[in-house]
Amino acid sequence: MTDRALSVVRAGALTTVQDLGRPGHAHLGVPRSGALDGPAAALVNRLVGNAPEAAVLETTLNGCALRPRSTVIVAVGGAPCHVTVDGRPVAWGAPVRVPAGALLDVGTAVSGVRAYVAVSGGIAVEPVLGSRSTDLLSGLGPPPLTDGTVLPLGRSTWLHARVDAAPQPAPPAELVLRVTPGPRDDWFTPAAVRAFTSRAYRVSAASNRIGLRTEGPALERAITRELPSEGVVLGSVQVPPDGRPVVFLADHPTTGGYPVIAVVRAADLPAAAQAVPGTPVRFVAVRRR
Incomplete structure (x- = not known):
């Protein structure tokens, strides 16, 4: 061996x-x-x-x-x-x-x-x-x-870095997630869309590698019919029937049947990996590129 x-x-x-x-x-x-x-x-x-x-x-x-x-x-x-x-x-x-x-x-x-x-x-x-x-x-x-x-283990080169320590960002005291609205933000009432980017949420203890679940105000749907499954990407913010946003992380499904109200910028997702349950979450709308 x-x-x-x-x-x-x-x-x-x-x-x-x-x-x-x-x-x-x-x-x-x-x-x-x-x-x-x-x-x-x-x-x-x-x-x-x-x-x-x-x-x-x-x-x-x-x-x-x-x-x-x-x-x-x-x-x-x-x-x-x-x-x-x-x-x-x-x-x-x-x-x-x-x-x-x-x-x-x-x-x-x-x-x-x-x-x-x-x-x-x-x-x-x-x-x-x-x-x-x-x-x-x-x-x-x-x-x-x-x-x-x-x-x-693979073969080692032994050419490791000669440093005393390497700076790393601290885990977030508040998780700020920049989001691009859509593609299904029109499935929510105007009040829900405003609440999504103006109200405070917190990281739920039910979060995992599939998605960061949140606790906070439920987002009311304007369109209540079923949505056929469609493709979702890393950072998609899907809203299940309980109305609380879920941010899809690395192990997310490739399709989903609940509306996606927005998509988080990829650069903000590493911080989500370090956000402990109870961390405040704020969604900030940014313009489409």
Whole structure:
């Protein structure tokens, strides 16, 4: 058995393998998937000398614990958390050497939701449709990690970044999402459209990789008939029957039967990955490009 591997000692609440995702397959009903906080995943890959497309681990809230079978360079970023090697504190947001057999523990998020763990060489599980990402909706890619899982690693270059630490944005105290109205904003009353961009919402605890759910004023429909399923894109703000907006994230379905009142700018979505339940959400209308 190869020594280029990681053993999962503690899988945490939800830890998945993620990379850049599998774009270009929506016509087959396959979501893009990929890391929810793309900039955080890209940064930790750079810190350990990986290529941008290398797969990393995405943890949720309470981290994970890993034991490499050979010496590796690791970087943890995204949600700030305490990181230890064999019980000794090591740097978060910087490359760290983890000897063979040592226990790397990625702790509970101090703030934010998702931490990203890059290992030199990348997580080398078998790709599906060109990506190693776990897609929770379609079931493509490797299943979420469980205790005892063994993950193969790719070949390491050992050319990791020579930095003490790398700046990363703090998780949002308020999530501001710029939206382009439509395509189905005319299915809502004028009062509902005004409320959508003027009233306060909060992140719901029911949020996941498929969508960020919100709590707040229900949006009243002007057109109440059924909407035939139609294509939806990353960042679509769909409004289900309860009237509370849902922002579609990486594992979203490729079609939907509820009206989409607006679409969030892609640049604002990484912050949504780190917004803890209860975070205020504000939708801000911007002009169509």
